[in-house]
Amino acid sequence: MKHLLSIEDLGADGINEVMRLSDSFVEVSERAIPRVPALRGKTVVSLFYEDSTRTRLSFETAAKRLSADTMTFSVSSSSVNKGESLRDTVETIEAMGIDAVVVRHKSSGVPWRIASWVEASVINAGDGWHQHPTQALLDCYTIRSRKGDLGGLRIAVVGDIMHSRVARSDVEAFAALGAEVLLVAPPTLLPASLDGWPVKVTHSLDEVIGDLDVIYLLRIQRERMTEALLPSLREYRAIYGLTPERLRALRSDALVMHPGPMNRGVEIDAEAAEDPRSVITAQVSNGVAVRMAVLYLLLGSGADLVIGGDQ
Amino acid sequence: MNGHALVIRGGEVVDERGRRSADVAIRAGAITAVEPGIDAGPGVQVLDATGCIVTPGLVDLHTHLREPGGEAAETVETGSRAAALGGYTAVVAMPNTDPPIDSAAVARQVLELGRAALCDVRVAGAITVGRKGAQLAPIAELAELGVRLFTDDGAGVQDARLMRRALQYSLALGVTLAQHCEDASLAEGGQMHEGAWSSRLGMQGIPAEAEELMVMRDIALVRLTGAPVHFLHLSTAGSIAMVRAAKEQGLPVTAEAAPHHFTLTHAEAKSFDPVYKVNPPLRTDEDVAAVRRGLADRVIDAIATDHAPHTQEAKEAPWDEAPPGMLGLETALGLALTELDMPIEAVLALLSWQPARIAGLGAEHGGPIVPGRPANLAVIDPSERWTVQPERLASRARNTPYAGRTLTGRARHTVVRGEAVVVGGEAQR
Numbered sequence: 001m002k003h004l005l006s007i008e009d010l011g012a013d014g015i016n017e018v019m020r021l022s023d024s025f026v027e028v029s030e031r032a033i034p035r036v037p038a039l040r041g042k043t044v045v046s047l048f049y050e051d052s053t054r055t056r057l058s059f060e061t062a063a064k065r066l067s068a069d070t071m072t073f074s075v076s077s078s079s080v081n082k083g084e085s086l087r088d089t090v091e092t093i094e095a096m097g098i099d100a101v102v103v104r105h106k107s108s109g110v111p112w113r114i115a116s117w118v119e120a121s122v123i124n125a126g127d128g129w130h131q132h133p134t135q136a137l138l139d140c141y142t143i144r145s146r147k148g149d150l151g152g153l154r155i156a157v158v159g160d161i162m163h164s165r166v167a168r169s170d171v172e173a174f175a176a177l178g179a180e181v182l183l184v185a186p187p188t189l190l191p192a193s194l195d196g197w198p199v200k201v202t203h204s205l206d207e208v209i210g211d212l213d214v215i216y217l218l219r220i221q222r223e224r225m226t227e228a229l230l231p232s233l234r235e236y237r238a239i240y241g242l243t244p245e246r247l248r249a250l251r252s253d254a255l256v257m258h259p260g261p262m263n264r265g266v267e268i269d270a271e272a273a274e275d276p277r278s279v280i281t282a283q284v285s286n287g288v289a290v291r292m293a294v295l296y297l298l299l300g301s302g303a304d305l306v307i308g309g310d311q
Numbered sequence: 312m313n314g315h316a317l318v319i320r321g322g323e324v325v326d327e328r329g330r331r332s333a334d335v336a337i338r339a340g341a342i343t344a345v346e347p348g349i350d351a352g353p354g355v356q357v358l359d360a361t362g363c364i365v366t367p368g369l370v371d372l373h374t375h376l377r378e379p380g381g382e383a384a385e386t387v388e389t390g391s392r393a394a395a396l397g398g399y400t401a402v403v404a405m406p407n408t409d410p411p412i413d414s415a416a417v418a419r420q421v422l423e424l425g426r427a428a429l430c431d432v433r434v435a436g437a438i439t440v441g442r443k444g445a446q447l448a449p450i451a452e453l454a455e456l457g458v459r460l461f462t463d464d465g466a467g468v469q470d471a472r473l474m475r476r477a478l479q480y481s482l483a484l485g486v487t488l489a490q491h492c493e494d495a496s497l498a499e500g501g502q503m504h505e506g507a508w509s510s511r512l513g514m515q516g517i518p519a520e521a522e523e524l525m526v527m528r529d530i531a532l533v534r535l536t537g538a539p540v541h542f543l544h545l546s547t548a549g550s551i552a553m554v555r556a557a558k559e560q561g562l563p564v565t566a567e568a569a570p571h572h573f574t575l576t577h578a579e580a581k582s583f584d585p586v587y588k589v590n591p592p593l594r595t596d597e598d599v600a601a602v603r604r605g606l607a608d609r610v611i612d613a614i615a616t617d618h619a620p621h622t623q624e625a626k627e628a629p630w631d632e633a634p635p636g637m638l639g640l641e642t643a644l645g646l647a648l649t650e651l652d653m654p655i656e657a658v659l660a661l662l663s664w665q666p667a668r669i670a671g672l673g674a675e676h677g678g679p680i681v682p683g684r685p686a687n688l689a690v691i692d693p694s695e696r697w698t699v700q701p702e703r704l705a706s707r708a709r710n711t712p713y714a715g716r717t718l719t720g721r722a723r724h725t726v727v728r729g730e731a732v733v734v735g736g737e738a739q740r
Contacts, residue, residue: 085624085627085628086627086628086629087627105629107629107630107631107632108512108513108514108583108630108631109512109514109583109629109630110583110629112582112583113583113584113627113629116584127513128513128514128631129513129514130512130513130514131513162510165513168511168513191509191510191511192505192506192509192510192516192518193505193506193507193509193510194510195506195507195510196507196511197510197511
């Protein structure tokens with residue numbers, strides 16, 4: 001595999017392979033010196049056209065733990081502000097000699113365009129409302145580490161599905177691994193068509209909350225009110241928020257997940273975020289290992305991974 | 312015989328009156344004889360039409376020539392060369408230039424540039440000042456210059472009262488208003504057709520209803536005012552059904568469809584290549600089938616290209632930042648002949664004489680091939696197979712979605728006002 005653009009590129013086998021590799025890298029991350037020489041001599045560029053400190057840091061940490069060289073291209077300090085085109089920027093960076101480019105962009109599809117222009121591997125770190133495959137991989141890994149397997153689990157993805165790249169990748173990944181996926185949202189926050197989506201839909205969180213293995217809450221953006229998609233955040237919380245009352249209805253072995261950053265008091269109350277069933281912090285720490293696995297899969301020599309000590 | 316004499320030899324003449332084998336003699340810009348076995352004589356240019364159809368030249372109701380203001384993408388010269396190569400003898404230049412064609416001064420400028428062009432260049436005027444939808448443009452003054460079509464194309468006239476007044480005003484002038492049907496509030500922010508693909512690709516959609524609402528409103532305004540409306544680039548099954556019903560009621564409406572709306576669907580967006588971004592957007596298989604049906608049963612009167620050149624840089628932007636539009640002049644005829652399961656006479660009606668009448672050009676273009684008529688003709692080889700190569704197009708821009716596609720049928724020669732501007736598929740200047 002050359003690029004990681006969407007979950008579709010991986011399929012169930014690919015997701016499982018990433019998760020198996022991630023196990024090894026979790027072990028590496030727990031060492032005193034969490035570093036292996038697997039990608040020594042490789043150069044990984046983060047090309048972030050949209051602010052995302054956590055995803056960028058997660059990728060850069062992953063690359064460094066694999067001994068790759070890293071470069072960061074951030075838009076605020078770049079020639080993009082001088083009107084340079086996407087293609088010129090990408091070709092300039094490639095001319096510096098790089099092996100992979102990690103791309104975040106507000107526009108759906110940009111990683112596909114870049115992949116058509118460059119020789120380097122392209123990793124999608126989130127494009128518009130479209131895909132965020134490494135988030136879905138770390139979500140699968142986090143669920144698997146608590147539940148053993150996703151097969152047969154009932155997972156509700158709650159909130160702004162329409163504008164969510166996390167939802168699009170998660171739905172594909174969860175379904176590929178055999179989970180039953182439920183979308184819970186007001187009709188205004190669902191995509192216009194769910195043709196071909198392996199999901200069931202409900203508009204009532206209360207009807208389903210007692211029967212979930214995982215509740216996955218999406219961030220609600222404030223601008224959704226000005227677009228007449230929601231009357232108010234208060235009303236959203238009342239119907240779709242994970243409130244203390246709903247927390248009580250949730251099974252004791254259920255997991256609470258969120259891709260961050262959270263709007264506490266909107267889609268998730270503080271009690272829920274701090275609840276023992278919440279694995280939100282584990283999602284972040286697993287992110288580094290999963291991204292190490294992805295980088296290794298795309299850039300590694302293809303030989304069996306040797307997790308010896310550092311040198 | 313003078314130096315401008317031409318004979319088109321060995322073809323089948325096809326026009327609105329029918330088909331016959333005949334040579335066509337031309338002198339001083341006019342057809343002088345249409346009969347078999349015309350003797351060319353010395354000094355007369357002979358165009359070989361063996362195996363070809365000799366037809367009134369094609370007329371494009373919907374061309375963006377980009378001049379003034381967008382010369383990096385197209386000019387009157389390059390666009391008219393592309394048109395002539397496509398078999399067109401006349402194009403109507405859309406007014407969404409910079410500045411827009413909303414004054415006699417800009418209209419005169421474009422018409423002046425058109426004098427040196429390879430085909431007849433006419434202009435459409437804006438309906439409102441600056442195409443802003445607030446105040447009527449000087450429609451009568453533009454009509455004085457010969458402008459027959461008016462449109463704010465690129466956007467629809469949103470205000471129903473203003474559109475009503477424009478229609479009423481047009482009645483006294485014998486001009487036609489043409490609408491880009493799109494309810495701006497419903498379409499706002501939209502990047503592609505709203506449906507299964509926009510949902511999957513995570514892009515804001517433009518529902519079919521954004522177009523259909525304005526078609527519905529304008530049919531009501533035609534009923535109210537009695538003034539004719541021409542519907543630009545219809546793309547949805549619902550729009551076509553409404554136009555069909557309006558025509559059955561005898562209302563003075565006409566409609567056009569673009570080649571990309573009968574050949575491509577919204578699934579193309581999965582490449583994220585903005586070469587497939589266009590407005591109205593590529594729609595569903597059902598919509599494509601409805602456009603084809605509408606063309607076949609004459610609910611749609613014309614194939615119009617919506618030729619919309621954009622620079623490579625503009626089309627290499629992310630999809631949601633790239634401008635909508637695709638080239639059309641050099642591929643429309645080939646696509647129509649290849650993709651539409653229709654007799655060539657019916658295809659030519661859609662590309663030549665019907666649009667010529669809508670454009671108010673019936674006296675010069677699209678008319679029957681008989682002595683005394685202006686010599687605006689295309690010689691079409693309906694069996695030539697050719698592959699679309701963007702780098703070989705005459706347009707300054709390269710944004711064709713048909714790169715690599717093999718088409719059957721192409722213009723071999725084009726004659727404009729008696730001058731062979733394209734001979735053997737090559738522009739002569």
